[in-house]
Amino acid sequence: MTIETRLLKMMGNGAPVLEVLNELCSFIDTQAPGAASTVFLLDSDGIRLRPVAGPNAPKTWKHEIDNPEVGPYAGFSNMAGEQERALTVGDINIDPLFAIHRKAALRAGLQMACFRPILSAKKQVCGALALPYPQQHRRPEPDSEMMERAIHLAAIAIECHRNEQELRELSRRLSQSQDDERRRIARELHDSVGQMLAALNMNLATVRGDLERLAKTANTLADSENLVDQMSSEVRTISHLLHPPLLDEAGLSSALRWYVEGFTVRSKIKVDLDLPEDFGRLPRESETAIFRVVQECLTNIHRHSGSPSAKIRLRQRDERVTVEIADRGKGIPPEKKEQMASSGAPGVGIRGMRERLRQLGGTLEIRSNGNGTVIEVRLPISQISSSAGVLEVTDTSHAAA
Numbered sequence: 001m002t003i004e005t006r007l008l009k010m011m012g013n014g015a016p017v018l019e020v021l022n023e024l025c026s027f028i029d030t031q032a033p034g035a036a037s038t039v040f041l042l043d044s045d046g047i048r049l050r051p052v053a054g055p056n057a058p059k060t061w062k063h064e065i066d067n068p069e070v071g072p073y074a075g076f077s078n079m080a081g082e083q084e085r086a087l088t089v090g091d092i093n094i095d096p097l098f099a100i101h102r103k104a105a106l107r108a109g110l111q112m113a114c115f116r117p118i119l120s121a122k123k124q125v126c127g128a129l130a131l132p133y134p135q136q137h138r139r140p141e142p143d144s145e146m147m148e149r150a151i152h153l154a155a156i157a158i159e160c161h162r163n164e165q166e167l168r169e170l171s172r173r174l175s176q177s178q179d180d181e182r183r184r185i186a187r188e189l190h191d192s193v194g195q196m197l198a199a200l201n202m203n204l205a206t207v208r209g210d211l212e213r214l215a216k217t218a219n220t221l222a223d224s225e226n227l228v229d230q231m232s233s234e235v236r237t238i239s240h241l242l243h244p245p246l247l248d249e250a251g252l253s254s255a256l257r258w259y260v261e262g263f264t265v266r267s268k269i270k271v272d273l274d275l276p277e278d279f280g281r282l283p284r285e286s287e288t289a290i291f292r293v294v295q296e297c298l299t300n301i302h303r304h305s306g307s308p309s310a311k312i313r314l315r316q317r318d319e320r321v322t323v324e325i326a327d328r329g330k331g332i333p334p335e336k337k338e339q340m341a342s343s344g345a346p347g348v349g350i351r352g353m354r355e356r357l358r359q360l361g362g363t364l365e366i367r368s369n370g371n372g373t374v375i376e377v378r379l380p381i382s383q384i385s386s387s388a389g390v391l392e393v394t395d396t397s398h399a400a401a
Contacts (some may be wrong), residue, residue, distance in 0.1 A: 003027045019159035021053030031057050031146050040128040064104035118154050126158050172359040182243040201228045252287040253279050267302045274313040293353050297325040305329025323377040330370040
């Protein structure tokens with residue numbers, strides 16, 4: 001298998017960009033014995049380069065050259081028309097283009113052999129590839145064909161990663177817009193339709209009092225009042241299911257208790273909610289995500305599992321919340337499990353839950369057999385993001401229906 005095939009297969013399987021770039025550096029180092037290749041990525045500010053890959057490069061070297069500014073003194077020029085100019089077999093001791101790297105390289109015992117920009121499909125700088133050698137080695141001329149292949153593969157990996165990051169950001173914003181719209185509709189239903197229904201109910205009650213002597217009319221009015229009451233109840237239920245007021249006002253604990261109680265009445269499925277009394281408030285996005293996961297899981301249990309009961313268990317420990325939803329149903333059918341194992345594509349509901357949790361740094365894992373299904377969610381209370389935008393959370397969950 002060629003290096004191109006291997007790296008493209010890794011990207012197709014969703015491997016993290018750092019893993020792909022490290023594999024590329026390892027290949028370069030085997031083709032250029034003694035080299036300690038390093039890949040730099042352009043930071044989100046479009047000014048600084050950061051070393052992100054290079055398993056054989058000295059750690060002190062990568063640490064000391066972190067955040068150099070793009071420009072002539074970073075080893076190449078980013079001016080229009082000069083992006084493809086690069087130094088080959090430059091002398092780091094005397095060449096001014098290596099001034100910013102000189103002290104760090106000398107302390108790490110390195111001499112520069114090549115420093116090349118990595119260009120996107122639009123010929124914009126998105127990173128750089130450095131090929132330093134130990135000072136005691138003879139500084140060789142790099143294989144130009146090999147370097148071009150490596151730079152091309154690095155550009156593909158970086159652009160794929162950037163496209164994936166942009167897609168996830170759009171997905172996060174879409175989820176946020178949906179939550180905001182649900183909250184707005186819930187308020188509108190309560191404030192406008194609910195008030196009009198209350199006024200209509202009072203008017204019908206007045207008419208009913210004036211027409212009690214007319215039995216048929218009174219019966220019709222009674223039916224109308226009953227319909228209004230049912231409509232009011234349905235509006236309240238739809239409003240609460242879209243976005244429960246308790247979730248904002250009293251927090252996740254109260255909202256879950258309210259929802260589980262109503263679900264038990266509607267579905268006749270006994271639900272055991274194991275929730276500590278001292279379970280505190282979480283960030284709004286985390287509470288919304290956990291509530292939606294529980295809501296989706298109970299709906300799936302009612303529709304598909306045939307289970308007479310379910311259990312929900314929440315725990316908070318060491319800045320992390322764990323949620324476990326289990327049933328005693330028939331589990332995921334074998335043919336569905338084979339389909340998921342071959343395609344890796346979960347159902348729409350599970351995919352939506354998993355993507356919502358991924359945006360918050362969480363994971364979702366599904367275990368299922370003939371005795372039931374268990375869904376386990378792990379969600380950090382506060383997420384730490386990389387300033388360079390090149391590190392990502394690895395999804396360790398299994399495929400689900």
